[in-house]
Amino acid sequence: MPQQGQPQDVLAPPATAAIFLVVTVRPGGEDAVRGLLPDIAGLTRAVGFRSPEDGLSCVTGLGAHLWDRLYGPPRPRGLHPFRALAGAVHTAVSTPGDLLFHLRARRPDLCFELARQLMSRLAGHADVADEVHGFRYFDERDLLGFVDGTESPSGPDAVAAVRVGGEDPAFTGASYVVVQKYVHDMRGWNALPVEAQELAMGREKLSDIELPDERKPSNSHVALNTIVDADGTQHQIVRDNMPFGSIGADEFGTYFIGYAGDVGVIETMLEKMFIGDPPGNHDRILDFSTAVTGGLFFVPTADFLDDPSPRLALASAATAADPPPTSDDGPPDDGPSGDGSLGIGSLRRNGTS
Numbered sequence: 001m002p003q004q005g006q007p008q009d010v011l012a013p014p015a016t017a018a019i020f021l022v023v024t025v026r027p028g029g030e031d032a033v034r035g036l037l038p039d040i041a042g043l044t045r046a047v048g049f050r051s052p053e054d055g056l057s058c059v060t061g062l063g064a065h066l067w068d069r070l071y072g073p074p075r076p077r078g079l080h081p082f083r084a085l086a087g088a089v090h091t092a093v094s095t096p097g098d099l100l101f102h103l104r105a106r107r108p109d110l111c112f113e114l115a116r117q118l119m120s121r122l123a124g125h126a127d128v129a130d131e132v133h134g135f136r137y138f139d140e141r142d143l144l145g146f147v148d149g150t151e152s153p154s155g156p157d158a159v160a161a162v163r164v165g166g167e168d169p170a171f172t173g174a175s176y177v178v179v180q181k182y183v184h185d186m187r188g189w190n191a192l193p194v195e196a197q198e199l200a201m202g203r204e205k206l207s208d209i210e211l212p213d214e215r216k217p218s219n220s221h222v223a224l225n226t227i228v229d230a231d232g233t234q235h236q237i238v239r240d241n242m243p244f245g246s247i248g249a250d251e252f253g254t255y256f257i258g259y260a261g262d263v264g265v266i267e268t269m270l271e272k273m274f275i276g277d278p279p280g281n282h283d284r285i286l287d288f289s290t291a292v293t294g295g296l297f298f299v300p301t302a303d304f305l306d307d308p309s310p311r312l313a314l315a316s317a318a319t320a321a322d323p324p325p326t327s328d329d330g331p332p333d334d335g336p337s338g339d340g341s342l343g344i345g346s347l348r349r350n351g352t353s
Helices: 030-048 064-071 108-121 155-162 186-190 194-201 263-274 302-306 309-321
Strands: 017-025 057-062 099-105 126-135 175-184 242-246 251-260 289-291 295-299
Touching: 017 030, 017 108, 017 251, 030 057, 030 064, 030 108, 030 302, 057 064, 064 295, 099 108, 099 175, 099 295, 108 126, 126 242, 155 251, 175 263, 251 263
Parallel strands: none
Antiparallel strands: 017 099, 017 126, 057 099, 057 295, 175 251, 175 289, 175 295, 242 251
C-alpha cells in the first residue's frame, strides 16, 4: 500500500508574481500529457536554479474529463467538473479546463519562462483556455482595496485544510483546487463610501479587522464564507488569490484560487455566495465582481505525477471493495440540484479549530 506521498507545493509561501494557466487538451493529446507530467518537477528545478532565492514553484491540477481520458475510473472521490451555480441575481459559470498550472515566484520572469517551457512541451496537443498574470498589490491587498487571504490558515491547520485523508486512501496527501476569474466593476465600487465597502466585505478597510457580529451584515463576504458545523467546528480552505489587470483593456479583477482536502467546503462557500444563505441573500461583493471562469481540479501528490500506477491500483482495489455513490456529472455547466443543494455530503473531516 503506498504511503502518503510528497504533496505538491500547494502551501508555498505567498509570492509576488503568479501565472494561472488553464489548458484544454486536444483529442489524441493524452500521450503528450502523460509524457509531461513526470517532467514538471525537473523543468521547475531547471528554470528556478537560475535564481533559487526567488522560490519558483508549480502546482499541477487535473480536470475530471482529462482524468477519465488518461486513467479511466475510478476518479478521486471528490473530482467532478465544476458545477455552475445560478442564483436569483448572479451566476458562477463553469468553463473548459483539463489542466491547471499554478506558477508562483518572487519574479515574474521565472513564472513566464516555466509557463513557456510547459506549453512548448504541449505544442500541437493542447490550447491555453485562460491565462492570467497576477501580481502582489501593496500589502497583500486586492484591487478593491482590502487585504485578501486573511482567513487562510497556517501551519498544521493549513496542512489539515488542504490534504486528502483516510476517506480516500489511494490519494492521501493530495488536494483539490477551485479557480475563478473575477472581473470588478471598479467605477461602481469606488463610488461607494468606505463604510459601505466595509459592510459589503465584513472588514475594516484600513486595519483589516473583521467587523463585530452586530455590525457585520449577513450578506457580507466574510459572513457567507464562514463555514461552521452545528457542533461549532469551522472548516477552512487555503486561498492564494492575486490581483490582475490591464489598463488598456480597462479590466481589473481578482483571480480566486482555493485549495482544500474536501472540495465540498469550497462548493458550500460558493453556494452561499451565489445562491445565498438563505436563498436570495447573495454575497454583496458579487454586485461589483463577476465570475467569468470556473474550474475544479485534482492536485495529485508528486509521486503520482512521477508514476501513477501504484495509486491507481490501490484506488481500483478500494473501489471494488467499497463502491462510491454514483456520480452524476452532467454537462460541465450543470447547476445545483432542485432543492438548492449541491449534495456535497459531510464536511466533518476538514474541521479546524
